[in-house]
Amino acid sequence: xxxxxxxxxxxxxxxxxxxxxxxxxxxxxxxxxxxxxxxxxxxxxxxxxxxxxxxxxxxxxxxxxxxxxxxxxxxxxxxxxxxxxxxxxxxxxxxxxxxxxxxxxxxxxxxxxxxxxxxxxxxxxxxxxxxxxxxxxxxxxxxxxxxxxxxxxxxxxxxxxxxxxxxxxxxxxxxxxxxxxxxxxxxxxxxxxxxxxxxxxxxxxxxxxxxxxxxxxxxxxxxxxxxxxxxxxxxxxxxxxxxxxxxxxxxxxxxxxxxxxxxxxxxxxxxxxxxxxxxxxxxxxxxxxxxxxxxxxxxxxxxxxxxxxxxxxxxxxxxxxxxxxxxxxxxxxxxxxxxxxxxxxxxxxxxxxxxxxxxxxxxxxxxxxxxxxxxxxxxxxxxxxxxxxxxxxxxxxxxxxxxxxxxxxxxxxxxxxxxxxxxxxxxxxxxxxxxxxxxxxxxxxxxxxxxxxxxxxxxxxxxxxxxxxxxxxxxxxxxxxxxxxxxxxxxxxxxxxxxxxxxxxxxxxxxxxxxx
Amino acid sequence: xxxxxxxxxxxxxxxxxxxxxxxxxxxxxxxxxxxxxxxxxxxxxxxxxxxxxxxxxxxxxxxxxxxxxxxxxxxxxxxxxxxxxxxxxxxxxxxxxxxxxxxxxxxxxxxxxxxxxxxxxxxxxxxxxxxxxxxxxxxxxxxxxxxxxxxxxxxxxxxxxxxxxxx
Numbered sequence: 001x002x003x004x005x006x007x008x009x010x011x012x013x014x015x016x017x018x019x020x021x022x023x024x025x026x027x028x029x030x031x032x033x034x035x036x037x038x039x040x041x042x043x044x045x046x047x048x049x050x051x052x053x054x055x056x057x058x059x060x061x062x063x064x065x066x067x068x069x070x071x072x073x074x075x076x077x078x079x080x081x082x083x084x085x086x087x088x089x090x091x092x093x094x095x096x097x098x099x100x101x102x103x104x105x106x107x108x109x110x111x112x113x114x115x116x117x118x119x120x121x122x123x124x125x126x127x128x129x130x131x132x133x134x135x136x137x138x139x140x141x142x143x144x145x146x147x148x149x150x151x152x153x154x155x156x157x158x159x160x161x162x163x164x165x166x167x168x169x170x171x172x173x174x175x176x177x178x179x180x181x182x183x184x185x186x187x188x189x190x191x192x193x194x195x196x197x198x199x200x201x202x203x204x205x206x207x208x209x210x211x212x213x214x215x216x217x218x219x220x221x222x223x224x225x226x227x228x229x230x231x232x233x234x235x236x237x238x239x240x241x242x243x244x245x246x247x248x249x250x251x252x253x254x255x256x257x258x259x260x261x262x263x264x265x266x267x268x269x270x271x272x273x274x275x276x277x278x279x280x281x282x283x284x285x286x287x288x289x290x291x292x293x294x295x296x297x298x299x300x301x302x303x304x305x306x307x308x309x310x311x312x313x314x315x316x317x318x319x320x321x322x323x324x325x326x327x328x329x330x331x332x333x334x335x336x337x338x339x340x341x342x343x344x345x346x347x348x349x350x351x352x353x354x355x356x357x358x359x360x361x362x363x364x365x366x367x368x369x370x371x372x373x374x375x376x377x378x379x380x381x382x383x384x385x386x387x388x389x390x391x392x393x394x395x396x397x398x399x400x401x402x403x404x405x406x407x408x409x410x411x412x413x414x415x416x417x418x419x420x421x422x423x424x425x426x427x428x429x430x431x432x433x434x435x436x437x438x439x440x441x442x443x444x445x446x447x448x449x450x451x452x453x454x455x456x457x458x459x460x461x462x463x464x465x466x467x468x469x470x471x472x473x474x475x476x477x478x479x480x481x482x483x484x485x486x487x488x489x490x491x492x493x494x495x496x497x498x499x500x501x502x503x504x505x506x507x508x509x510x511x512x513x514x515x516x
Numbered sequence: 517x518x519x520x521x522x523x524x525x526x527x528x529x530x531x532x533x534x535x536x537x538x539x540x541x542x543x544x545x546x547x548x549x550x551x552x553x554x555x556x557x558x559x560x561x562x563x564x565x566x567x568x569x570x571x572x573x574x575x576x577x578x579x580x581x582x583x584x585x586x587x588x589x590x591x592x593x594x595x596x597x598x599x600x601x602x603x604x605x606x607x608x609x610x611x612x613x614x615x616x617x618x619x620x621x622x623x624x625x626x627x628x629x630x631x632x633x634x635x636x637x638x639x640x641x642x643x644x645x646x647x648x649x650x651x652x653x654x655x656x657x658x659x660x661x662x663x664x665x666x667x668x669x670x671x672x673x674x675x676x677x678x679x680x681x682x683x
Contacts, residue, residue, distance in 0.1 A: 050666075050670065050672070051670065054669070054670040054671050054672070055670075165588075165590065167576070167579060167580060167583060167588070168590050170576055171532065171536065171573075171576050171580065174536075174569055174572050174573050175536075175539065175573070177565075177569045178539050178540075178543055178566075178569050178570070178573060181543060181565060181566045181569060185550070185562035187558055187562065188550075188551065188558075188561070188562045190550050190551060190562055192546060192547065192550065192562060192566060193542065193543060193546045193547075219612075220609050220612060220613075221593060221598065222597050222598055223605065223608045223609050223612055223642075223643060224604040224605050224606060224608065224609050225597075225598045225602055225604060225605065226597060226598075226605070226608075226643065226644070390645065391597055391643065391644075392639075392640040392641075392643035392644050392645035392651075393640055393645065393654070395639065395643055396635075396636050396637075396639035396640035396643060396645075396655075397636070397658075399612070399616075399635060399636075400632060400635055400636045400639070400655070400658060400659075403616075403619065403632070403635060404628075404632070404662050404666075404674075407623065407628065407674060408666060408670070408672050408674070411672065411673070411674060411675065413620050413621075413623055413624055416616075416619065416620045416623065417620050420613065420616050420617070420620065423616075424613070425535075427609070428531065428532065428535065430592065430593040431528075431592055431593075431604070432526075432528075432529055432531075432532050432590040432592070433589070433590025433591040433592055433593070434532070434590060446565075446569075450560075450565045453560060454558055454560050457558065457559055457560060462558065462559045464559070
């Protein structure tokens, strides 16, 4: 019951007028950027990182929590009204959602997405509050070798499991690790890969990297391929649902949540697989209720389930982030850098060292989630208008705020040069289909893995065998081997691994087709 | 790019190989100039990580270089405003990069307000908005507002440049 006490204290902290204001700002901002094309929640949090220099940690995290959930919600609006999902996690929502909107049921699609997100977010956050402290209590008992193994596992999992091409995932990851090398070596005090620039001795600021890769890279990439014809936005009134819609939605919400949360909590879960699983489950179950004919033409179950799965998975990703300090999606990765810029070391000791801050964050997730529901149902027509923002202003604005954010870090022009260099890297990655997430994870985890490895070896007297003394470490290495070998074995056995993953992972298939 | 038949070879991908080799080679070269670890308890030392990462980058470059002629293509990012099937408009990108370089050079001497105005107004114009005056006015408003917001709100003095004293 200690946790409940902490949670109440967290609510006390989060519910002050100032912090509520930050929550409102976060929710509105998050939804706006989720709706706006080109900017996602990760980029928004990255652009807002400068506020961490002067705003109290709890206020900043309350705002980030609002952005986190708001961005998810905004993404679903775009999928439904525009049929162009901004993130891979809302691809599935677009399938039925846009069909519903075209059939004149946009209001119901938005409503089931919003209420489903709320239900999933509330359950997911409750599960987070229940599990994260326990996991963290377990994690603090682990030694450096186990923790090293877990970090390596996250790295391998994010790279090898997510994304279409493993080669390109690995390229991204190692580019990220390379960026992480820059700076003073923590044990011997020698500058590494700093080009002799003293400004680089502390490493390249993660704010600059995140803003460059997410914001500048995206703006440049869009500039190269800007659609000259504006997309059609389906007009919408206030979202609402009839009795029948409720009856058909509540079970998919709960099932979607059940799919989403565990996948989110796993280091390689992501939101793509659970949303897809939720979709096919609803499609199969719809046969019983006789609604299966509607699938493909705008079935409400096909929006309710995946949208709940998406949000529950977002809540799930906070479990490894808060209990182990492991980011597994881009937004969590950027939020983690905010901890670092407050001088808070993310890791299993977070719940012990900063209990009030963490519980305030969890409480504000509940508050932000509720606010989203209250604010967004009436505001939906406004968000739909936002989709008509003139693109030159939108992307000029992104470049402007990216520059502002990077300049504010240290107020030096060198950071702007780095912003441009990494922005061009981000452009290259988008052009050649290199996934962004492994790079960011590599930049964040690379230095921590090196430090953990060398510290573990120091504690073990320089004996490599000491890395394999803890049972948890061995179990994790075995899991990692299974993770890496399973696709190979499956391929040998069936030669048709792709039938297991019918999601739009067709690059792999194309590659294979090309090799035959 | 996504709809091209898989036989088409995306030769531009060799750029990625070059970047990987350059980054990898630099890491290795830089690591070789480091002093080795001083203690038995640090068998890893400062060199192993950069050398390993650099070597793997070069290996990945080779693997990619082998995969490209066999038709391996990276699927270009799609998005709301992105139409990957159009040929790239690299002139716009070049102009934006040029503008950005100008901002980097000018931000200290001229100050954030002028550089920021230039950045927003210039970028909006390059991206196809022909209301030149309006672009500049919005840019100036954003730049001045952000300057004061950061100065008084966050306590971060952005460079004032030649407008020092006026602002």
